[in-house]
Amino acid sequence: MEETGGVKLLGFWVSPFAQRVKWALKLKGVQYEYIEEDIYNKSPLLSKLNPVYGMVPVLVHNGKPISESIIILEYIDEVWKQAPLLPQDPYERAQARFWAKFAEEKVRQSVWEAMCSSGEEKQKAVKSAVEAFEEFEKELKRRGTKFFGGETIGFVDIVAGCISYQLAVHEEVGSIKILDSSRFPAISEWIKNFLNHPLINEGLPQKDQMFAYFSKRSKEIASRKMSHKTA
Amino acid sequence: MAKEDVLLLDFWVSPFCSRVKIALAEKGVAYQQRGEDIFGGKSELLLKSNPIYQKVPVLLHDGKPMCESTNIVHYIDETWPSPPLLPASAYDRARARFWADFIDKKLFDAGGNIWKTKGEDQAAAKKELIQILKYLEGGLGDKDYFGGDSFGFVDIIAIPLTTWFFAYEKFGNFNVEEECPKFAAWTKRCLGRESVAKTLPDPQQVLEFVSMMRKMHGIE
Numbered sequence: 001m002e003e004t005g006g007v008k009l010l011g012f013w014v015s016p017f018a019q020r021v022k023w024a025l026k027l028k029g030v031q032y033e034y035i036e037e038d039i040y041n042k043s044p045l046l047s048k049l050n051p052v053y054g055m056v057p058v059l060v061h062n063g064k065p066i067s068e069s070i071i072i073l074e075y076i077d078e079v080w081k082q083a084p085l086l087p088q089d090p091y092e093r094a095q096a097r098f099w100a101k102f103a104e105e106k107v108r109q110s111v112w113e114a115m116c117s118s119g120e121e122k123q124k125a126v127k128s129a130v131e132a133f134e135e136f137e138k139e140l141k142r143r144g145t146k147f148f149g150g151e152t153i154g155f156v157d158i159v160a161g162c163i164s165y166q167l168a169v170h171e172e173v174g175s176i177k178i179l180d181s182s183r184f185p186a187i188s189e190w191i192k193n194f195l196n197h198p199l200i201n202e203g204l205p206q207k208d209q210m211f212a213y214f215s216k217r218s219k220e221i222a223s224r225k226m227s228h229k230t231a
Numbered sequence: 232m233a234k235e236d237v238l239l240l241d242f243w244v245s246p247f248c249s250r251v252k253i254a255l256a257e258k259g260v261a262y263q264q265r266g267e268d269i270f271g272g273k274s275e276l277l278l279k280s281n282p283i284y285q286k287v288p289v290l291l292h293d294g295k296p297m298c299e300s301t302n303i304v305h306y307i308d309e310t311w312p313s314p315p316l317l318p319a320s321a322y323d324r325a326r327a328r329f330w331a332d333f334i335d336k337k338l339f340d341a342g343g344n345i346w347k348t349k350g351e352d353q354a355a356a357k358k359e360l361i362q363i364l365k366y367l368e369g370g371l372g373d374k375d376y377f378g379g380d381s382f383g384f385v386d387i388i389a390i391p392l393t394t395w396f397f398a399y400e401k402f403g404n405f406n407v408e409e410e411c412p413k414f415a416a417w418t419k420r421c422l423g424r425e426s427v428a429k430t431l432p433d434p435q436q437v438l439e440f441v442s443m444m445r446k447m448h449g450i451e
Contacts, residue, residue, distance in 0.1 A: 078321040090309040
């Protein structure tokens with residue numbers, strides 16, 4: 001990657017992490033070249049650009065790689081000042097970073113675990129997911145704005161946004177129910193508003209393709225867990 | 232800035248609290264500190280300020296609470312800009328955040344797996360910790376500090392965790408300096424800084440704390 005200038009994004013079609021970066025670039029009107037990686041057959045390029053984790057997404061700007069989606073979002077926000085994602089005030093920024101981490105570690109992660117597990121482990125994971133959703137619902141209600149950041153889409157919305165288009169698929173694959181719209185009216189409304197944005201909705205992976213992919217992944221993870229148990 | 236404006240809810244052995252104390256010291260910010268009784272009963276202020284995680288550190292600035300140590304160090308750097316902890320360029324800042332995130336995801340848990348386990352599990356945990364330190368040595372390169380010539384963000388995130396290494400070495404029966412001499416040299420360099428030396432607890436006291444935790448967890 002010797003050339004300077006230009007923005008490249010290495011991603012994987014169904015990766016919610018890569019999707020976050022796409023959203024940020026699109027909202028800021030930044031032109032970029034998208035490179036699809038087969039994460040099950042990683043290219044030497046990916047290993048070179050992300051030697052520690054070997055994972056997507058990787059943003060390459062002026063030949064220099066940045067990895068970890070939330071860190072990439074902060075980078076994008078600092079380099080391209082239009083359509084700011086993080087607030088200006090340091091206290092509000094601290095709150096945004098807190099809720100972004102919560103959205104990633106508690107909301108998204110718990111849904112994934114609930115989808116991939118079974119039995120008692122699944123029950124525990126579903127309970128954790130519901131608790132996380134309750135906190136998120138409370139905070140959305142407290143803010144009382146269309147999006148987490150205010151009237152426009154911001155940092156936390158982008159990090160949490162993967163649930164808008166993947167949660168329903170995870171629920172179906174995992175035979176779980178987390179988002180009850182009567183129990184989580186603010187989150188349900190937020191999802192509607194989020195997906196209503198043309199740049200957000202554009203180019204999202206197809207539901208049936210996601211269902212097939214996550215079904216396969218879920219089975220793989222389950223069988224790996226079983227072989228660990230019996231080993 | 233009056234002393235009462237900045238309050239830290241603290242626990243003496245927590246490396247996460249130490250990060251905040253070092254950052255405040257580097258910036259010359261006066262603050263009040265309140266020790267929490269983590270085992271005996273957390274204060275109402277802590278439970279109210281951090282209802283989701285109920286953990287220290289919590290920094291209250293003009294009564295407004297913030298949680299998560301890396302988040303707090305970010306806040307300190309943005310609120311009191313001089314001297315800067317994060318580097319100037321967006322790319323270097325992304326690198327610093329990357330290493331801070333890597334340390335947060337991996338280091339403390341790997342160390343915990345050493346003192347919490349025995350036998351094969353412990354051997355695997357030791358191997359993991361060494362690998363993590365080798366990655367950090369790669370990030371450090373030939374520089375004095377992670378950010379270059381000056382002590383900064385990543386150094387603050389990493390250095391308090393090293394006070395627990397004496398305990399890991401004792402229970403895991405290995406030596407960090409032998410395995411990762413560059414990392415050990417960086418540790419000594421940071422410990423020479425006043426903000427670090429005055430803040431960090433004595434590793435011997437940390438060892439006693441970890442020994443107590445082992446007994447509490449029923450590990451022989």
